[in-house]
Structures are given as structure tokens and as C-alpha cells.
Amino acid sequence: MRAKWFWGVLIAFCICFTGCGKSNVPENRVFAINDLANKKVGVLEASTAEVYAADFGGDTAKIQVEKYPTLEEAVQALRRGDVDAVLGDDAPASVFEGKYQSLRILDEVFMEESYAGIVAKKNWGLLDTVNMALIQMRTMGVYDSIFASYIGGTGDYHYKLDSASGPVLRIATNAEFPPYEFRTEKGPQGIDIEIARYIADFMERPLEIVDIDFDEIIAAVDSGKADIGLAALSVTEERERIVNFTDHYAKSKIVVIVRSGEEESTLQRIKDTLFGD
Incomplete structure (x- = not known):
């Protein structure tokens, strides 16, 4: 009984905690490649995505490039709302899209290589x-x-x-x-x-x-x-x-990962809170 009580309280706490935290994440503002102008975009440091992002938009529509040592860290920044999008290769991007319901990949391809x-x-x-x-x-x-x-x-x-x-x-x-x-x-x-x-x-x-x-x-x-x-x-x-x-x-293909607007399951948020991603 004590074990059931403990987990019941812990789950209730986590639901409250994750629900409160999630409201601070801004809604997606990137629906096409042109929407990347003047946005914060996460990239893997020293990748070609970093180069392409730095060259985007000229003087009036530049991307604010945020560099991360791993693509996973860039994706987590996107989930938290620290960046508006992530530029990355299509195969790993698909892995993260499958892992996190709150993410999706734009249909429009940024670059092929x-x-x-x-x-x-x-x-x-x-x-x-x-x-x-x-x-x-x-x-x-x-x-x-x-x-x-x-x-x-x-x-x-x-x-x-x-x-x-x-x-x-x-x-x-x-x-x-x-x-x-x-x-x-x-x-x-x-x-x-x-x-x-x-x-x-x-x-x-x-x-x-x-x-x-x-x-x-x-x-x-x-x-x-x-x-x-x-x-x-x-x-x-x-x-x-x-x-x-x-x-x-x-x-x-270099693709654009954005927040989907779909909420992740309560269970997933509890697991993320307790054990990390």
C-alpha cells in the first residue's frame, strides 16, 4: 500500500510539474523555410547546417544561429523553446521526430548533399x-x-x-x-x-x-x-x-525541425521529468 501511495503522489506531482512547465514553451512560428528569417535556429556545431544557416537571408533576414555540440542538445533546446527551429540531416531528424511527438519536420527541404x-x-x-x-x-x-x-x-x-x-x-x-x-x-x-x-x-x-x-x-x-x-x-x-x-x-537532405503543437503524452513527460530523455 505504501508503495502504491508513493507512486500515486509522485505521478500526481509530475503531472502538475510537467504541465506547468510546458505552458512556458512558445507556439511554433516556423511553417516554411522563409519563416526562419530573424529566428533562433539550433545547429550541430561544425556541421554544414551551421554554414547554411549562417549564409541564409542576407543582411535583412539573417538567422540567429545557436550552435550545440550534439544534435540531441539542439533538439532539447527546441523542445524547451530556447530556439525556434533546428536544422539537421533528414535521417537523424526522423529519429527525433519519431521519439518526440511534440516535434515535426517541414515538408520543404532546406538543402541536399x-x-x-x-x-x-x-x-x-x-x-x-x-x-x-x-x-x-x-x-x-x-x-x-x-x-x-x-x-x-x-x-x-x-x-x-x-x-x-x-x-x-x-x-x-x-x-x-x-x-x-x-x-x-x-x-x-x-x-x-x-x-x-x-x-x-x-x-x-x-x-x-x-x-x-x-x-x-x-x-x-x-x-x-x-x-x-x-x-x-x-x-x-x-x-x-x-x-x-x-x-x-x-x-x-538538410531539413527543418519545428515544434508540432501536439502535446506529448503525460506518461512520456513523467518519464522525461524523472529519468531524463
Whole structure:
């Protein structure tokens, strides 16, 4: 009885607490890309979304860019009402849209781009080897199986890495970008991690995943601290001046995440209050 009484009081408190807090979140003011003018917009620091947001609107309709170390933190800022929208890649944006009923993605696409891995300049041998591995992945159907599992939701494929005794292949990523890379109890998982395993197996080298801040990945590859960077890196001319890109392995869209105006369930708000998101 005491346990039931305790939880009853706690749930009642949480409903009151979350309900009171929610009223402070402003209603959505962004319904199209043009509405981003003069608004606060959250972005992942050092991402192409940050660049696109900074270039938007000219002198009279500029975006007030708010940078966050992870996309998750930008999304939480949007949920709290600290920013009016978030610019991010479509695949992780869909993950957050599915996770939080209070968010939605605008139909209008902000920008289209491609993902590729990176290797250091002048390391042409490694670049050719990685590209051969990517070609083989496509030819053998491994690539499609991976994407079907993580994005299509029609499979549960995972690439099994065989043991190897060569020099360690160090691949830098930032495991804060589902479904391409995210942290689990077993370590980083996701599309890029599966690709990393395949490349290491192709090269007959043991794999080491170096999980670092997103804005440190290019420097890590350029300096030799990592051999390859795989972190849903968009291909840009600015980055290409520092490192070489592999063949493209995915298409991406920069989309706009906004508050939907729909309330999240009471149970979800209680869980968020008690245990965090």
C-alpha cells in the first residue's frame, strides 16, 4: 500500500510539474523555410547546417544561429523553446521526430548533399583501398542490407568483423548522430560503424573506433591520429581543401525541425521529468 501511495503522489506531482512547465514553451512560428528569417535556429556545431544557416537571408533576414555540440542538445533546446527551429540531416531528424511527438519536420527541404568518408591528403593508397571496399559492399549487397536495417527498418543485418592481426585501423567518428552512429552498451553502433567494420575486414586489419567530438574528426584524420573519418560527413569544398573524400555512400537532405503543437503524452513527460530523455 505504501508503495502504491508513493507512486500515486509522485505521478500526481509530475503531472502538475510537467504541465506547468510546458505552458512556458512558445507556439511554433516556423511553417516554411522563409519563416526562419530573424529566428533562433539550433545547429550541430561544425556541421554544414551551421554554414547554411549562417549564409541564409542576407543582411535583412539573417538567422540567429545557436550552435550545440550534439544534435540531441539542439533538439532539447527546441523542445524547451530556447530556439525556434533546428536544422539537421533528414535521417537523424526522423529519429527525433519519431521519439518526440511534440516535434515535426517541414515538408520543404532546406538543402541536399552527399556523405562520404575522409582520409588524409596524399594518402592515395588508403583512399583507393577504401573506395574498392565501398564498391565491393555495393556489389555484394552488403550496403543495401545495412541501410535496410538502420533506415528502412526491413532487416536486422549487422556485419561481423573477422579477427585480424595487421596494424590497427583507426576510424574516427562522433557517436551522437543516429542512425549513422550512436552509443550503446556494446559500444558505438550505426551505419557508419557497419561500414567501418567492412572496410577493416576488407583490409584484413583489426578495427578501433575513435569516438571524439564532431568538430575534431577532420583534424584527427589530417594529423594522422585517425586513418579514416566516418561520421556522416557532408562533402564540401572547404573540407576538401584539408582532406580527401572517398566515394559518396549516401545522399542526405538538410531539413527543418519545428515544434508540432501536439502535446506529448503525460506518461512520456513523467518519464522525461524523472529519468531524463
